Amino acid sequence: MEVPEGVQTGHEDDDHKWVVRLLKGLYGIKQGPRIWARKLHSELVDLGFERLECDHSVFIYKRDNIRIIIPVHVDDLLIASKSKEALTKFKSELGKHFKIRDLGPVKQILGIQLERDRYNRSISLSRTCCIE
Numbered sequence: 001m002e003v004p005e006g007v008q009t010g011h012e013d014d015d016h017k018w019v020v021r022l023l024k025g026l027y028g029i030k031q032g033p034r035i036w037a038r039k040l041h042s043e044l045v046d047l048g049f050e051r052l053e054c055d056h057s058v059f060i061y062k063r064d065n066i067r068i069i070i071p072v073h074v075d076d077l078l079i080a081s082k083s084k085e086a087l088t089k090f091k092s093e094l095g096k097h098f099k100i101r102d103l104g105p106v107k108q109i110l111g112i113q114l115e116r117d118r119y120n121r122s123i124s125l126s127r128t129c130c131i132e
Helices: 032-046 084-095
Strands: 058-063 066-073 112-117 122-126
Touching: 066 084
Parallel strands: none
Antiparallel strands: 058 066, 112 122
């Protein structure tokens, strides 16, 4: 990697090799996923979440009667809670740290279709996309 144009590294001397420390992860670098996972973990912990020991991709927030569960897949988060107010507040807080898009109620996760029947209070899971 070369020093970006306009960045001062000190003395321009051919006898010395300068090392530049990257302070922000760049998309596409080998350590990118690790940097992202550490940043997300740090922000969620600061917001009061705990990571499950048995599955490091699941975070849980537990305070009083409020529970929020967040399974993470790369940079996709599924946010689940009984409290709409807690969800709205959490999304607002998360939006202060990351650029986020709310895609609405979940319809599919990891190739599994979800159908909610609110009247009967049920959720159906299917993989019809894989059946020929």
